[in-house]
Amino acid sequence: MLISIVIPCFNEEEMIPIFFQEMEKIRVKHHYNFEYIFVNDGSTDASLEKMRDLANHYDFVRFLSFSRNFGKEAALYAGLKHTTGDLITVMDVDLQDPPELLPDMVTIIQSPEIDCVGTRRSTRKGEPVIRSFFSKKFYSIINRISDTEMVDGARDFRLMTRQMVDAILELSEYNRFSKGIFSWVGFNTHYLAYENVERVAGETSWSFWKLLGYSIDGIVNFSDTPLNLAAFTGLFSCLLSAIALIFIIIRALIFGDPTSGWPSLVVIILFVGGLQLLSLGIIGKYIGKIFLETKKRPIFIIRETEKDKNKPK
Template identity: 35%
Template sequence: MKTITLLVPVYNEESVLPQLFKRLDEFTKNTPNYQFEFLFINDGSTDKSFSIIAEQSKKDSRISYINLSRNFGKEIAMIAGIDHVKSDALVIIDADLQDPPELIQEMISYWEDGYDDVYARRNNRQRRNLASKKKTSQWYYRILQKSTNIPIQVDTGDFRLLDRRCIEALQKFRESQRNTKAIFSWIGYKKKEIFYNRDPRLAGQTKWNYRKLLNLAIDGITSFTTAPLRMATIFGFIISFIAFVWIIYLLVRPLFGVSTGAGYSSLMAVILFLGGVQLLSLGIIGEYVGRIFIETKNRPLYLIEEYHAGNIKKTRR
C-alpha cells in the first residue's frame, strides 16, 4: 500500500480546523487503497490552533505535527514539513479549505499514470477585490516569465501532489528567502495541470495582505533571475549616452549663435532624474547584496519546539 502525506501549514486557523478534520477523514474513507498521514505545521499560531491539533492527534493516529518555535512564514513552514515527509507522495493543501480535498483523488490518478507533479490551477477567485488582485497577479507572472528562462506556472498555488523524487529535490533547496512556487517550476520533472474552482474561506481572514504578496513577488524575482541588475545596467547606459549627446549639443550650439540661457529649471530636472535613476539602481543592487548577506550567515531555516510523528511508514524507495 502506497503512502501519501497531506502537508497542512497552519497559522491561526482554530475556527476552521474541526471542519478540516472532518473533510480529510471523509476523503480518506473514499480513498481506501492508500495509507495517509496528515502532517500539520503550526507556524507560531497565537490562537488555539496547536492545542486543537495536538488533541486531535490523540484520537487520530494518522495525524503528525510540527510545532515551530515561532512564526517563520508559510514558505519556511512548508519546507519544514517537506523535510519530514517519509511517504511515497506529498500533497500540500491549505487549512482554510479553499482547496477542496476531494480533488486529491484526481491528482492521485494522474500520479499513478506516471506524473511527478500534479498541480491545481485556479479557474476563479471568489474575493471582493478579485479584479485588482487578478490584474496584479497577471503583471507579476508576466514579468517573471519574461525575466527568466524557467517556465513559471501561472495562476497556481501550493495545492499539488508531488512524487517522492520531487520531495527529495525540494529538500536540497536551503535558501532562506524562498519562493516555493518558482522552485516547483525549477525542479522540472513530469508535470500535469488540472483546473478547479477555488472555494471561499469557511472562516477567518486571509493572512496574505498586499505587503506580504509584494515581498513574495520580490523574493521570486530576485531568487530566480538577475534581470533587474541587467535592466539597471542597460538603463544606466542609455541615460549616460543621452547625457553625452546632450553635452555635445551644449558645446556645439554656441558655434551657431544659439544662446545657452540660464536653464536652472531644466538643470534641476535632469539632476533629480539622474539621482532617482541612481537610487533605483542602488536599491536593486542592495536587494541582491542583502540576500547574499543573509545567506552567508548559514542560519537554520527553522527551529522546532515539538514534533509528533503519526503511524506513517517510511517509503520503500
C-alpha cells in the same frame, strides 16, 4: 501506499477541525492511508492546541510547532522534510485547495510518466480585482524574464512523488519561493484546473502588500533581469548625458552661452539621481539576499512536535 499531507497553519484555530473533517471524508471513502503533518508557524491563537488534540486522538496525525513565525515558505520546507509517505501533497488549511480533487490527483499520478499533479485556478472569482490584476501581471512578467516557467494561477496544492520531494529538499536555500522551486526541479507535471474557492472560515493573513513583497522575492530569486535593467538604465543615462553635452557645446558656439536653463538642470539632476537610487535599490536587494544566505541561519526552529509528551496540553 502512504500519502503525506503537509498543512502550514498560521492562526487557523477555526479551520483546523473543519479541514480535518473534510479530509477524513476523503480518506474513509477511498480507503487511503494518510499521514497528516500540521505545521504551526508561530500562531498566537489556539491553533497549536487544536493540533495537539488531533495528535492525541489519532496516531496518523503529526505536528511541528515553530519557536516563532518563520513564514509559509519555511513551514512548507519543514513539513516536506518530515514526510515519510510514498506520495506527498501540500494543502492550505482554509479549504481553498478542494479536497475532492485529491482522488483524481492520486489516479493521474499512477501513470509512470507523471511525477507531479498540480492544481491551478481557472478563474479568480471572489478575489479582489486589484489582487487579480497584479497576480496576472506577476506571472506575465516572471515568465518573460525568467528561464523557470511558472503557470498562471498555479497553487501550492500538488501531489508529488517521493523522488520529486527529495529533489526539492536538496535545495536548502534560505530565500525560498516554492512556486519557482517546484518548477525549477523539473519532473513531469500535469495540471488540474478548478474554479476559485473562497475561505470557509477565518481570515487570510496575506495582505496585498505581503503578496507584493512575496512577488518581488520571486522575481529576485529566479531572475537577474532587474540587475541587467539597472545596468542598461545607467548606460542609457550616460549616452543621454553625452548627447546633451554635445548639444550644449554646439549651441554655445553658435548662439553664445545663455544663463537661463537652471530649472531644466535641476530636473536633469533629480532624474539622474533617481535612476541611481533605483539602481542601487535593485543591487541592494540582491546583496541582501546574498547576505542572508551567507549567514547560514536555519530556515526554521522547531519548539515542539507530537512526540514531546511533556509539553502542556
